[in-house]
Amino acid sequence: MSSSNWLRWLHQPPWLGDCLLCLQPTLCRALLCEHCAASLDYLTTPCPGCGYPLPPGSTGVCGDCLRHPPRWRQMRVIADYQGAWQFLVHQLKYQRQPEIASLLGQLFHQHQAPLSLPQALLPVPMHPWRQWWRGYNQAQELALALGREYRLPVDMRALRRIRATRSQVGLTRTERRQNLHGAFRVRELPWRHVALVDDVITTGSTMESLCQLLRQAGVEEIEVWAICRTQPPQNRLGDSSQAEYDNFRAI
Numbered sequence: 001m002s003s004s005n006w007l008r009w010l011h012q013p014p015w016l017g018d019c020l021l022c023l024q025p026t027l028c029r030a031l032l033c034e035h036c037a038a039s040l041d042y043l044t045t046p047c048p049g050c051g052y053p054l055p056p057g058s059t060g061v062c063g064d065c066l067r068h069p070p071r072w073r074q075m076r077v078i079a080d081y082q083g084a085w086q087f088l089v090h091q092l093k094y095q096r097q098p099e100i101a102s103l104l105g106q107l108f109h110q111h112q113a114p115l116s117l118p119q120a121l122l123p124v125p126m127h128p129w130r131q132w133w134r135g136y137n138q139a140q141e142l143a144l145a146l147g148r149e150y151r152l153p154v155d156m157r158a159l160r161r162i163r164a165t166r167s168q169v170g171l172t173r174t175e176r177r178q179n180l181h182g183a184f185r186v187r188e189l190p191w192r193h194v195a196l197v198d199d200v201i202t203t204g205s206t207m208e209s210l211c212q213l214l215r216q217a218g219v220e221e222i223e224v225w226a227i228c229r230t231q232p233p234q235n236r237l238g239d240s241s242q243a244e245y246d247n248f249r250a251i
């Protein structure tokens with residue numbers, strides 16, 4: 001090491017590795033530098049029913065959730081599934097980096113302070129074969145990270161996926177329902193108020209199926225917690241038919 005590098009080492013605190021986004025050394029927190037952390041975009045007014053953006057200053061749920069109330073009491077999401085968020089979730093999910101769950105758990109905790117917390121967190125289960133293949137279930141990793149942040153128990157055994165299902169994306173609402181039929185099992189639960197945890201909410205069909213099972217098992221209050229929500233379909237923004245939108249919409 002040259003003398004100038006030694007001097008730099010002496011004058012700077014030891015870094016925690018490189019930032020996942022800009023690849024510069026991080027000095028304050030692992031995996032994300034201060035600059036990149038400050039430039040992340042968060043949802044400002046997501047609808048508490050479906051997670052889609054509401055006009056600034058809105059309170060309550062969107063018109064669509066008023067017409068078709070979701071099966072959960074509240075959906076908590078912090079960001080759109082795009083840009084840096086999409087990259088971070090992708091790293092968690094496909095690049096064998098489960099430690100990113102801790103980072104995402106911290107960011108969620110910084111932006112969500114529920115007045116009443118659920119009794120337990122329930123990760124969306126993955127089929128055992130798929131979990132074996134990937135080596136971990138990213139929803140479980142996230143639930144464990146959120147459990148540490150909020151000091152909540154994580155019930156890993158509450159839900160089981162007993163049938164592998166194909167991706168829901170591109171399926172109609174009816175096809176999604178058929179695809180998920182009989183895919184999950186729930187055991188008897190001591191909880192009355194839970195939060196289902198996943199990384200990204202896409203169509204919402206999985207959460208809808210799980211809510212139905214949890215209600216049958218006697219759970220009274222269900223929340224949905226996820227890091228990201230996919231963008232609203234174009235027709236939600238007002239220029240296509242309601243039928244097309246209903247086809248996309250899962251809740």
Ligand SMILES: [Zn+2]
Pocket residue numbers: 019020021022023024032033034035036037
């Ligand atoms: Zn950075």
Ligand SMILES: [Zn+2]
Pocket residue numbers: 047048049050051052061062063064065
């Ligand atoms: Zn809504």
